[in-house]
Amino acid sequence: MLMMPEPDAGTMARRETIVADLRALLGADAVIAEEERRRAYECDALAAYRQLPLVVVLPEDTAEVAAVLRYCHENRIRIVPRGGGTSLSGGSLPLADGVLVAMGRFNRxxxxxxxxxxxxxxxxxxxxxxxxxxxxxxxxxxxxxxxxxxxxxxxxxxxxxxxxxxxxxxxxxxxxxxxxxxxxxxxxxxxxxxxxxxxxxxxxxxxxxxxxxxxxxxxxxxxxxxQPATARALLMGFPSVEAGGNCVGAIIAAGIIPAGIEMMDHPAILAAEDFVRAGYPTDAESLLIVELDGPEGEVAELTKRVYDIARGLGATTLRASESEEERLRFWAGRKAAFPAVGAIGPDYICMDGTIPRGRLAEVLRRTSELAGKHRLRVANVFHAGDGNLHPLILFDANAPGELERAEAFGADILRLCVEVGGVLTGEHGVGVEKRDLMGEQFTEADLAQQQALKCAFDPEGLLNPGKVFPTLHRCAELGRIVVRGGVLPFPDLPRF
Amino acid sequence: MSDEQLPSIIPRDETELVQVLGYCQERRRGLAVLGRGSKAGWGRPLKVYANLMLNAFAGLRFYEPEELVLSAGAATPMRELQALLDQKGQMFAFEPPDLGPVWGHDGENGTIGGAIACNLAGPRRFKAGAARDHILGIRAMSGGGVLYKGGGRVMKNVTGFDLPKLLCGSHGTLSVLTEVTVKVLPRPETERTLLLAGLGAREAVRLLTQALNGPDEPSGAAHLPAGLAPMFDFLVADTLAPANGRSATLLRIEGAPASVSWRIDSLRRRLPDFAAAEVLEAEPSRALWAAIRDVSPFVRRPAAPLWRVSLAPSAGGAAALAIARALPCHWFLDWAGGLLWVQVAGEAVAAGAVAGADAGAAADGGAGVVRAAVAAAGGGHATLLRAPEAIRRAVPVFEPQPEGLAALTRRVKEQFDPNRILNPGRMYAGV
Known part of the structure; x- marks a missing residue:
């Protein structure tokens, strides 16, 4: 169960005054107070968590944002900012006692x-x-x-x-x-x-x-x-995850930095091929899409080199796009991977750890073992060039206990990422989703130093509380975590 | 390199570093934080109790070429790391300059921690970024005595606040770096440079802009005005000989040999001005860009004020000419106009030694003229990278900040180094 900061009773009790004050600041049409209209803002793309905000404001210029923040600061009211509402980690999950600042009118x-x-x-x-x-x-x-x-x-x-x-x-x-x-x-x-x-x-x-x-x-x-003058994609199938991973390493070791290197494992290949018929080899254990972009002369040269590397490493399927249409078809399956997995789910959650690329085969093997332990299925897509892994955990939200099992499985995968030298999130953010796992990656001192920065910006902790940090120390408390050393002038230090 | 009047404190490990910082914090004693001190002349003069020498925090932690990652103690000499990278055909893509000679020190004496703390960047800046774009992780100790890590060792990481970036360019005023982990990249197999002689500064910037705005991916774009060539060492001056005393506008293309040839041809087709350009082959090209990177024309006069000006690239040509009209100086442009180096004529600075308006404009090291040019260019910042101590005392070395930002800067300092013991006042008074 996700614990959010306890709503402030005083703020909740003053709700009508706050709404009236905000209307006076921004005009009535920029303040959403009615429950049915606030409902549209109750979650972002991490839809498992929902909360009606205290009130929603829609400022349209910098002065209005400044007025809202100044007002909330003076009145000790919490704030949750929101952009497009597409966060996968619950970054804009509202607070019951928080003003949701929706930035949609800043659209120019x-x-x-x-x-x-x-x-x-x-x-x-x-x-x-x-x-x-x-x-x-x-x-x-x-x-x-x-x-x-x-x-x-x-x-x-x-x-x-x-x-x-x-x-x-x-x-x-x-x-x-x-x-x-x-x-x-x-x-x-x-x-x-x-x-x-x-x-x-x-x-x-x-x-x-x-x-x-x-x-x-x-x-x-x-x-x-x-825009790069040209872009070309290579589609490669390999008989094992290791072989695919080795190919990524070999391309980079050859001094080539492709625009993108994507990898999919067997379950992801099957799901994508079923869904969009991109022509992926369904007998491959791993599939790579390598995109090269740049001046034509550059791309022609590098395509040849990457092709030779893949052939040398035993690619069972190896095709270079010959037209823009074919390039897009190579990508179609990868781009549809999430909905494709969703179609067989029936539900899925998408994880987002990053690992040192060389540990890929080990991480996928252990992920598969964890899937057995949690009695769930998993498909993996991977930004292979930079080590960013997206395991898609399949579950049925209507089956009692499956969401909890899926979340526990996800947490185990992220612990595994940290254990092999990686991190909890490569691009989706911590938000509320990975907040309680921060201690797996960071020590108390690491987190204290991050929070020290927060104190320089927002000492009262009014901006988006409950996100990123498992516990937000009061800024006054942070000072006490400081390690005080050196009672004596360190007599054993070398000096000259 | 460090102030030799001061005692040096040389902690042997992190435990001793905790003791040192704890001691100095309790007694509010300031420390000059030094790797090897090659850039100690950068910043406002310090009034401190001792030099904190980080020699012990040196040595490679790991280097995994296929993972594009290298980790080392902060005081590890750049020279050693670059030799390692060379062996594997890799590089620090941010092309860190070797700035020690700017202050009259020997070359090749900087550390990786210094490159990070000063957020160095070379001619490839507009394509590959600065040190901040390549730092992955750190270990550091705050002035408050907290030993912490930030970031990690993987390319893609958004877990928590990006403290490694905050320390890039903080000049040792927030924390003492003990270990850094950096992204490395393959070194281009070869390079060539197009040299076009005789353009004016504005015209040069316009042409470089056109080159950058096309698909040919240049990785260096500089303009050296007429008369600058003799200020390089003779080998580089020789490379510039085709300009024959006129200005040299330079465009670098790096990559696989076939790709480099293809792109040079493509550029010449697209921009007919370059049809007349000389082509410099790999070896002279490398030496030339290293000299531009290291500000080599301006290393021989350690008393002459040296400005590093970052501004909108399209405004670089006009700003350079405006400064040169008001101030006796030498200058050149890098980053397609976005980086302007200005060396104020040293003799003009010695107040009273030279009569006339020029001497007046230079008495502040040229600050008035240079900063006015930045403002006229629509913003940016000017850093007085080098000047006699008296000038660095009298003139803001770093661009002065508006009050809201200055207050935030002070609050960040307060949180990381509450008793202001780390390089106190090096960037701004009280920070």
């Missing part, structure tokens, strides 16, 4: 500067919306999370979203140039801009992926890139 592209290869956008613009705005001029925005049609760029910043192309092009953090953000007390700060290096502490770096715990982003400047 403010400027595009091709000379400096950047776009300035409001945070509610969708990820794909940025590419749509610049593609006619031959540009695109590189990070491409699978939810890119719906997820907002503000949410991408909050989660440091990835996608299938991050091995070559990086995560959101590597594609940001600037942000404007409102702090909890209503202060507006701007970081970065059109220049490449922000000055001072890399606050933009640490705000990226902070899951709404540090402030609310009101403007984003992203890097845009010229």
């Amino acid at each position: 592209i403010l400027g595009i500067d091709y000379d400096n290869r950047l776009a300035v956008v409001q945070p509610g613009v969708t990820n794909l919306g940025i590419t749509k705005a610049v593609e006619e001029q031959g540009f695109y925005y590189a990070p491409d999370p699978s939810s890119q049609i719906a997820c907002s760029i503000g949410g991408n910043v909050a989660e440091n979203s990835g996608g299938v192309h991050c091995l070559k092009y990086g995560l959101t953090a590597n594609n940001l140039l600037g942000i404007e953000m409102v702090l909890i007390d209503g202060t507006v700060i701007r970081l970065g801009g059109a220049h490449l290096d922000a000055d001072g502490y890399d606050l933009m770096g640490v705000i990226t992926g902070s899951e709404g715990l540090l402030g609310i982003i009101t403007e984003v400047t992203v890097r845009i890139l010229p």
